[in-house]
Amino acid sequence: MDRGAVHQDIPAPLRLFDLSGRVAVVTGASSGLGAGLARALAAVGASVAVVARRRDRLAGLADELGGLAVGCDLLDADQLDTVVPQVLDKLGPPEILVNAAGNRFNQDRAEDESAASVAQTLTLNLVAPLRLSQAVFPHMRAAGRGSIVNVSSISGQVGIPGIPQASYAASKGGLSGLTSELAVQWARHAIRVNTVAPGFFRSEITDGLYDDERGRAWLRRNTPLAHEGGVEDFVAPVLWLVSDAGRYVTGQTIVVDGGWTAR
Numbered sequence: 001m002d003r004g005a006v007h008q009d010i011p012a013p014l015r016l017f018d019l020s021g022r023v024a025v026v027t028g029a030s031s032g033l034g035a036g037l038a039r040a041l042a043a044v045g046a047s048v049a050v051v052a053r054r055r056d057r058l059a060g061l062a063d064e065l066g067g068l069a070v071g072c073d074l075l076d077a078d079q080l081d082t083v084v085p086q087v088l089d090k091l092g093p094p095e096i097l098v099n100a101a102g103n104r105f106n107q108d109r110a111e112d113e114s115a116a117s118v119a120q121t122l123t124l125n126l127v128a129p130l131r132l133s134q135a136v137f138p139h140m141r142a143a144g145r146g147s148i149v150n151v152s153s154i155s156g157q158v159g160i161p162g163i164p165q166a167s168y169a170a171s172k173g174g175l176s177g178l179t180s181e182l183a184v185q186w187a188r189h190a191i192r193v194n195t196v197a198p199g200f201f202r203s204e205i206t207d208g209l210y211d212d213e214r215g216r217a218w219l220r221r222n223t224p225l226a227h228e229g230g231v232e233d234f235v236a237p238v239l240w241l242v243s244d245a246g247r248y249v250t251g252q253t254i255v256v257d258g259g260w261t262a263r
């Protein structure tokens, strides 16, 4: 299809969202928010590398999108170091990085969290995004543009009563600090760095809450907007941030939570 012809039909402000010709790396793309985002990035023209541990799922998604599956345990520094070279080799230099992989490794109260679990949480949720940002940096600098989005959580902004998660909250709050610092250091290369902080969305991490009627009632009671957040509600602000539509936005943490933290 002639892309020029398609472009004629798209109003100029929406063309800012076009990612044709750009290579994007999405971690945590084997499920949930990351998988939804990978599909959306491909739909607006990006070549997408999907990164996570479950290679079977990634292979199916990469086939669907015409992208690249990169199996990697981001807790393993040696494996992490191979991600960007693989993307460079197969798709070309990455201009978009979305750090969506994340996990909560225990449900202990703060006073009981083990040192090992704290370290694991920080390694996956905070150190891996920094290391991957370092790895894409030279390619973005050479391209003269780039956009990095870190996926944090409202737990990085406020305490959530009833869900103990001290190290998770620390890791997610840390992403906002990392975001401001990288944004300032790398602005002169036109590399933008932002964080999206989701509220509650149904995924493998939160299934238990959504499966339980009391959990759903608690979510409804605490979320000002009446409708349940869907993947598309998370995806849209990320598309804004990674595309030219967001080209004057950097160093920010954008909260997408149906108003949870506005109360």
Ligand SMILES: NC(=O)c1ccc[n+]([C@@H]2O[C@H](COP(=O)([O-])OP(=O)(O)OC[C@H]3O[C@@H](n4cnc5c(N)ncnc54)[C@H](OP(=O)(O)O)[C@@H]3O)[C@@H](O)[C@H]2O)c1
Binding pocket: 027, 028, 029, 030, 031, 032, 033, 034, 051, 052, 053, 054, 055, 072, 073, 074, 075, 099, 100, 101, 102, 103, 124, 151, 152, 153, 154, 197, 198, 199, 200, 201, 202, 203, 204, 205, 206
């Ligand atoms: N859903 C929510 O309500 C919510 C709220 C706030 C923040 N978040 C954040 O949003 C992001 C996406 O979460 P989600 O809700 O979509 O949950 P999810 O469906 O459980 O997705 C987590 C993703 O991270 C990947 N991952 C986990 N450990 C990994 C590792 N060691 N190495 C590589 N990849 C790893 C998982 O893939 P593999 O298992 O295949 O490795 C999976 O693709 C996370 O950072 C989460 O903290 C979610």
